[in-house]
Amino acid sequence: MTWWGHQTESIWSQPWGSALAGPLNGEALTLIPASIVPWVTWVADHPDSTVLTNFLHQSTRVVHGTRDDFVIGVALGDSAVAYDYRTSAAERIINDTIGAHPVVVFADPDTRDIQVFLRRAADPASGQTEELTFKLDSSGRTVDVETGSVWDSNRGVATDGQLRGATLQQIPWVPCLRLGVTGLLPPHDVLPGRVTRETHWA
Numbered sequence: 099m100t101w102w103g104h105q106t107e108s109i110w111s112q113p114w115g116s117a118l119a120g121p122l123n124g125e126a127l128t129l130i131p132a133s134i135v136p137w138v139t140w141v142a143d144h145p146d147s148t149v150l151t152n153f154l155h156q157s158t159r160v161v162h163g164t165r166d167d168f169v170i171g172v173a174l175g176d177s178a179v180a181y182d183y184r185t186s187a188a189e190r191i192i193n194d195t196i197g198a199h200p201v202v203v204f205a206d207p208d209t210r211d212i213q214v215f216l217r218r219a220a221d222p223a224s225g226q227t228e229e230l231t232f233k234l235d236s237s238g239r240t241v242d243v244e245t246g247s248v249w250d251s252n253r254g255v256a257t258d259g260q261l262r263g264a265t266l267q268q269i270p271w272v273p274c275l276r277l278g279v280t281g282l283l284p285p286h287d288v289l290p291g292r293v294t295r296e297t298h299w300a
Contacts, residue, residue, distance in 0.1 A: 107121070131214075165275075168275050170186060170203060175196075204240070213268065214271045223260075228245075231243040232249065254266035254268055
């Protein structure tokens with residue numbers, strides 16, 4: 099999917115916000131993290147949200163028929179990785195490395211919430227930055243292996259333990275149907291030498 103830039107007559111990639119042709123070819127907008135979740139998930143976490151819509155009476159309706167055959171696309175530096183949603187939701191936590199960047203993908207199969215963060219956090223006491231590995235403990239809580247601290251995987255904040263108060267840097271991700279994963283990744287002139295990893299595909 100593309101956008102047409104009326105001011106410069108450039109053509110832009112909708113998923114990645116990068117210009118594919120025209121005077122701004124190769125330029126890119128800054129991606130910001132965003133949640134793409136069912137309305138019930140969003141409003142449960144943000145009950146005071148303001149909704150921009152022409153159909154206010156439909157804002158609380160339940161939408162059925164959600165799709166699972168999509169990938170979670172993440173690009174960092176010159177590398178890009180696509181994670182199959184169904185596999186990610188089954189595993190719930192994926193610790194990985196994209197290029198030189200350690201990342202973690204949290205996928206909640208119940209709320210369908212997906213979050214991606216860098217797996218680095220500064221110890222509030224020492225100020226030292228640590229690379230972390232995440233897992234679910236026997237109670238279903240998200241913890242890091244290194245310190246046993248408990249984390250809110252939705253916000254990337256340590257809520258208990260040695261790293262309490264520490265935060266993870268959130269990373270933008272984009273969804274794409276599995277069949278369209280080639281088009282999901284940025285073109286070579288934006289991210290030369292890109293890599294598509296399929297190790298997490300079902």
